[in-house]
Amino acid sequence: MTIKLHGMTYSNYYNMVKAIMIEKGMDFEEVHVLPNQESEFLLKSPMGKVPCLETEDGFLSETGVMIDYIDSLKIGPSLYPEQLFAQAKVKELIRHLELYIELPARRLYGDVFFGNPAMDELKGQVKLQLEKGFASLQHLASFDPYLAGKELSYADFYYRFSVGLATIVCKKALNWNALSELPNIKGLLDLMDERESIQKIQADQARDA
Numbered sequence: 001m002t003i004k005l006h007g008m009t010y011s012n013y014y015n016m017v018k019a020i021m022i023e024k025g026m027d028f029e030e031v032h033v034l035p036n037q038e039s040e041f042l043l044k045s046p047m048g049k050v051p052c053l054e055t056e057d058g059f060l061s062e063t064g065v066m067i068d069y070i071d072s073l074k075i076g077p078s079l080y081p082e083q084l085f086a087q088a089k090v091k092e093l094i095r096h097l098e099l100y101i102e103l104p105a106r107r108l109y110g111d112v113f114f115g116n117p118a119m120d121e122l123k124g125q126v127k128l129q130l131e132k133g134f135a136s137l138q139h140l141a142s143f144d145p146y147l148a149g150k151e152l153s154y155a156d157f158y159y160r161f162s163v164g165l166a167t168i169v170c171k172k173a174l175n176w177n178a179l180s181e182l183p184n185i186k187g188l189l190d191l192m193d194e195r196e197s198i199q200k201i202q203a204d205q206a207r208d209a
Contacts, residue, residue, distance in 0.1 A: 006031040007050030009208045010159040012102070014051040015201050019157050020067060022197040066095065067154055079154045090148050093155040096140055097162045100133030105166035108173045117175065127174050130166060135181055138202045143184040145191055160192040173200030 005021070005028055007014035021028050033041065037048045044059040045052040053060045053069065060066050080087045096177055104126050110116035123196075141147045147155045163185065170178040179186050192198055 003028040004031050004054035005029070005045050006033050006044065006052045006054060008032060008034055008057075008061060009201075011050050012165055015205075016063055016157045016161045017051055017053065017066050017070070019152065019195075019197040019201050020070060020079070023079070023157075023195070024070070024199055026070070026073075042174070046049035064098075071154075079152060079157075081148070081153065086148070090153045090155045093141060093147055093153075094158045096133070096137060097155070097158045100136065101130065101166050104129035104133060105162070105169040107167045107194065108155050109165075112169050112172045123174055126169075126178065130170060130174075130178070134178065134185070138183065139183070143188055145188065147188065156188070156192055160198060164189055 003021075005014070005018055007030075009015070018030070031054070033050060035050050036049055042048055043053070045061045047061065049061065051061075051066070053061070053066045055069070062071055071080060080090055107122065107126050108118055111118035114143065142149050144150055146152050147159050167179040167185065167189075170176040175193075179189075
């Protein structure tokens with residue numbers, strides 16, 4: 001059975017998984033579906049979120065779980081380092097990006113992308129959270145040139161599709177040009193955008209816009 005990725009091209013988590021499978025040269029199909037609470041979809045993704053991954057053994061939800069499953073298939077190169085502590089540092093970076101950059105920025109997605117203005121109090125809260133998240137990322141990441149060092153890792157795909165959106169939120173909702181004001185941020189985004197997997201994602205997004 002060919003693996004099927006269920007979701008939509010404008011979901012950043014969908015694109016993380018999709019880019020990694022492209023990077024690995026995997027054979028997979030895409031199934032377009034929006035987040036929903038229909039009983040049939042909840043059997044596949046219990047929270048009704050996208051993406052979810054259809055395998056020959058059943059469905060998986062949650063991006064980190066899907067990526068670890070894909071890694072375990074040993075198709076193409078692993079994007080985890082061999083050394084165990086280095087692996088843990090990549091996972092630490094992923095968790096940091098999820099909790100302290102992606103999630104705070106998501107609180108203003110309605111304001112930036114869907115025309116639902118946010119209160120100034122919420123904007124202030126998010127700015128403080130993002131300032132702290134980006135500052136701590138500077139201590140945690142190496143940017144040498146990739147997030148965890150000289151080799152590409154799964155953390156770089158989380159970075160591309162979480163930090164990329166977060167900098168848009170910063171500029172449009174917070175009048176903060178984080179892309180140019182914060183060290184290292186733009187350089188790694190530009191480096192990731194050179195990859196064929198990311199360019200394929202961008203082309204598919206433009207097609208579906």
